[in-house]
Amino acid sequence: MQTESAYRSQEMSKRLVLVINCGSSSIKFALRVEGEPSPILSGLAERLTTPEGVLRWRAGNERDEMKIADGLHSTAVAGILPLIDRFAKRPLTAVGHRVVHGGEHFTGAYVLDANAVRAIEESIPLAPLHNPANLIGIREAMAVFSKIPHVAIFDTAFHQTMPPHAYRYAVPEVLYSKYGVRRYGFHGTSHHFVANEASRLLGMDVGQGAWLTAHLGNGCSTCAVLNGKSLDTSMGMTPLEGVVMGTRSGDVDPNLPAYLSRTLGWDLAKTDYVLNHESGLLGLSGLSNDMRTLVAARSEGHAGATLAIDVYCYRLARSLAGLAVALPRLDGLVFTGGIGENSPLIREMTVGHLQILGLAIAPERNLTPPGNPAREIQAAGSPAILVIPTDEERQIAEESLALLDFDRIQPVPERD
Template sequence: MKSCILVINCGSSSLKFALIDPVSQQEVLSGLAEKLGMAGSQITFKHGPTPRRSFRQPGEKDVSPLEGGNHAAAMDAIIARLKDEDLLDSVKAVGHRVVHGGEVFKSTVVIDDSVLAEIEKCSKLAPLHNPANLLGIRTAMQQFADLPQVAVFDTSFHQTMPEHAYLYAVPMSLYREHGVRRYGFHGTSYRYITSKAAELLGKPLEETAFVCAHLGNGASATAIKGGKSVDTTMGLTPLEGSVMGTRSGDIDPGIIGYLGSELNLSVAGVMDVLNKKSGLLGLSELSSDCRELQEAASAGNEAAKLALDIFSYRLAKHIAALTVGLGRLDALLLTGGIGENSAYVRANVINRLGFLGLKLDDDANAACTRGKVGRITTEESLPALVISTDEEMMIAMDTAKLAGLAA
């Protein structure tokens, strides 16, 4: 039987997983448990190219209600399906996505008690993410007590940033004593797409200079030179940077005190507005979903159009600014749910960046959706590439290496 890696990406109300063969680099089984802790919780399973059961089809999906509706119930359902598919014994290690590793974790690590304690400490820097990641780790450790558990950090990729990029202009004591600095996120995604882009362009990764944008409900952009992060838009937390689905991105810090006074809100109350009620949702007063906003904009909804224009304009500004850290630009890379599928947003961004040497190929842009990888600029233009990210594969390969299962 194949030796596989079980990848766990645990959110506050979701649990995404994938069972991956690190030798063939294929997903054997994957899935998503949603609405955990809420009414209507369910789990979706998707089968890989060679299902274990003859009655399953490659790529087949099936959805089931999730009795119990919590993370433990989701893990129970995953284990039950692995048993049903005769795959449970193939699991040889478990890899976990962890959002914030602070300055402690500069690379992937095998999880032990000291690692758990440090992840717990970093929870104050990512209160929406790290507690959920810890929940996934502890649940998996109960279910797979004898297997290596590995943590892959979003922030570790950005530990190569120079001081002038990661330090804020605040008293240095805040950095020394409280860790106030730019950390950056989406690092696992950036590692994956930069290596793929170097392959597509036929250049050694260490000789490349890319600006990469990971665009989804959370959105960030990063300057990557020679495969190393030199600057990024997200900061101490994932709130800083570009406009996002429900997050404001960059604002005047004075707004926090002003809103607290005007609306009689605590700091936590203001942060709730900025994290959960702002971004595309707040601007459009309609939805945080880019697809819904595009449909509404096409139907004449001016608020939806404005929200998308602001999203695109702010992103274009960040992309241009990030080239300062590179000294040159070899290609713009776009990934994530919006980056991979929204020709509308891609066009809106690239058409603002002609001064960098980018010129959109409208036909190529329109054709590049639903997992397609390709160039969306003209031949005489600087390349802009759409690349489907695969964070689960990166986590699996890191885990396999530390668990001694790499090819």
Template structure:
């Protein structure tokens, strides 16, 4: 096994400077039910040192894929669990790394957390209390944290929450029009997700515009297999499309997004389905996949539409219209709108989606430059809009880097 230093010179009770060693680094972990994504960043220059994925954990097909120094590698790990995967990851890290801390993505922090925190037993108990709000995600996040604490017992570990950025929503934005005790007793409210991505790209947009984040208003659209949009006013989230769960809001790869709640009763009566069956359909069989009957992958749908597939074309049209409708609605939350930002796999790489969405946004002054849009943005700024039109930008997200930054900040100032 490589010689990995797991200590940190930072004091446990106060701030400290980044150590002088060039090997000082932060490990980022994103743990799913049967996979772990990981990345290591240099603490000083934020350089990506290694990234990888351990997948199919707990099965005979378990394996680890990683990339370092531009080269891709693969290792079979039959039957490996989370802890075994973390120990295997240790063996492929560059020698003599000094791990200052480990940052964990945690999907749901409810109202318990408005920022990233140093993990201790009390934090773990609070994350556990949020499991009913994210039963598919938080248990896996907790399992990853516990495994990492066992493998790295002396390394500070930090929880970074998808929901935290949206804790600045005003009450009129996060409350649903349901009996008030649903909120006070059952915690029913809009929480929002993709917060780490929205926070990263909104700060990056301000930098590219030459503005301080506190001076501008933005709408950010994170578009991937999961999709959400966010109104960011002076660096703070003031409204977002996802709700108590990631099912609400935009059309997504396999999720329906917004629907009439009476649909549950209607489908139960029509098909005899119970609630879990209906929820499975809305989460896994809907969205682009359900509309097209073909795929949840936008690239596949664009190609199929170009070849005359009407269902694929319709799925894209619905996706783009609903996105434009949400962007228009979110503008009501802002005092000014300096730019619309596209990010995520679709947002960064689909000129077709951006162009079709823009066609519905003429009232906001959106007019894209076809050449810049086709190139996924001007090299320096990411601008895809025509001069004099509403500024639209394409900015690649970097949630792992944002988690690394938060981790370093928290361990320096616990």
């Protein structure tokens, strides 16, 4: 029988990771204990770069907030430090950072050094809205937590297992070899996490199985995962490619920018802004990019909301059906992200288009139960259909520790 002191010793030996997800005007953070399903501390600093900056945090049943009057990222990171000192019962082992785009430099997690930071900078043209913000968080955190390893986890890295026939565009070879024009994919941390959880939920070895995964939030993407490896995904060189999203168009005719230039006089910056910020659900509905608002409006007969949801679900189903060709079989379909986890209507309508794959939902199982746990919602005779809450911070923490465990500190490879 384990003694109380032995139990305490075992608990204290568990390592502690601070996870940071830095955006241009926000920093999301979580303090995770190795092997624990929930963080001991989590929070969000938002409205940074403005006088309305605020840091909100939660630890168990305790929660509070503090003003960040100067709106600086450095002030927000400094504000996290006393919270770490207060709630951490042991020293930090590592800081894990989410980085959106690693280009072809990174095929997995990397311990950050000057070379790795420089490689992330080189990928800024591929993610001009995301990578600069990620680098702000990295630099500020490395200044505050200077004596522990910092690990970068890349959204794109999970998809580096895609074969060339999935990631190459049909454009001149020099555009790929010299300028990196290819499909990279995103949301890799989420797709990786829910695919592993799907195998656990169905009693398979972790990392096994043939899955179609749908990460549905304001940004949306789909993925074909076989035995823990991405074989294909919907997003491409940038997060604009793929399915319909909150404000992003997803796939459109590549000649659309030229057409808009000729007929409306739009320059590339105007077209880029419209396709990224004024399209998707917002553009189709003329009402909102929030699926909850659209579902409510649809129930009241709003034509724009109805069209937006119809297009969204059809394009999502078409993407999933197309990705199925990458798999040798289908063990299940996984819904995750804010919409995927919480909208029975979207799951029902999407699966309704996928009868070709033998998929069918049991209506009574599709309802969202209290606590929204991971669960199966398929009808009898259907391949598994799963709803699995994503936990990207947990995945980042686990990958950070795994990198340190296996001592996979490698030099950043150079492109040919």
